[in-house]
Amino acid sequence: MDLPRIFGIREASHRIHNPITADKLAALGQALDLVPGTRVLDLASGSGEMLCTWARDHRITGTGVDISTVFTAKARARAAELAVADRVDFVHGDASGYVAHEPVDLAACVGATWIGPGVAGTVELLARSLRPGGLMLIGEPYWRQEPPTQDVIEGCHAGSRADFRTLPELLESFAGLGYDVVEMVLADQDSWDRYQAAQWFNLRRWLDHSPDDELAAEIRAELTTEPARYAQYTREYLGWGIFALMRR
Template identity: 85%
Template structure:
């Protein structure tokens, strides 16, 4: 049980595995008015940057769960680096079935709603761990503008227009699920650039160091086509945001 190697190669230098900058992540933590001792559960926690920095800055405690052995070890190292290893722990496991032993104050899945088969399923999953009146965080892509053709859709790593909502549709969907949107932080194109372009550098550095690896051809193909596809499609058509929800 692990992520494919290409994921950890592609995002080897990333501390945040989504198109949100460290400044935006910090702004979100401040906007949520997190009280010291807030207990959090972060599903698909990656290398743990959100939990670690919020533990440091807001004294939250909690658990992160991720399927990647590489990312989980990096998360544990990050917790030690920022001095919060006694406040947060990171579990290697399948987040798609993970429910906290006791209700938490904050339950999140930032950028991996496939663990619940989509937004609705992930909201339901997180709700099983969340105390009444608690905060839920969902990170999710949305269409910045309607894709005009199938090649644009596929250039955004989607199969159909229905894979993502327009932003007003996404907000409405949260309401249909019985939740109020109480905060949000949206990526901008610079956020996307910092996330996406860093992948190209990671791929190139890895390729230079591992020219004979079995993944070399795949990495070379991605590096050869990825930048053009990104600036033509993803950068123009795909948005991304973290949405804070409270049950009605």
């Protein structure tokens, strides 16, 4: 059970596996007014940056669950680096079926709602671990503007316009599920640039060291086409944000 190798190659240098910066992640922690001892569950926790930095800055405790052995190892190393390994732990496993043993104060799935599958299913999954009155975090893309053609939709790695919502539609969908949106932090184009462009450097460095690997042709093709695709489509048409929800 693991992610395909290409994910680890593409995001080898990333601490945050979403188009959000460390400053914005810190701003979210401040906005949520986290108190020491807040218990957090982070499903699809990646390299653990949210849990580790919030444990350092706010003294939260928590568990992260991720299917990637590479990212889980990086998360554990980051916890040791920040001297918070006694407050956070990371489980290698399938987050799509994970429910906390005891209710938590904050349950999160930041940028991986396919585990639900979809927003509604992920909200339902997180709710199974959340104490009454607790906070839920959902990270999700949205259309910055209406995609005018199917080419634009596919250029954003979507199959149809319905794969994403506009920001107002996304906020309304949370209300339709019975939740109030109580905070949000949105990526901007610079956030996207930092996330996507770092991938190109990772791919090139990997190619320089592994020209004969079985993935070399696939990665060469991606590196050749991805910068222009991103600039034409994702950068212009897709937004991304983390949304804090509370059950009504």
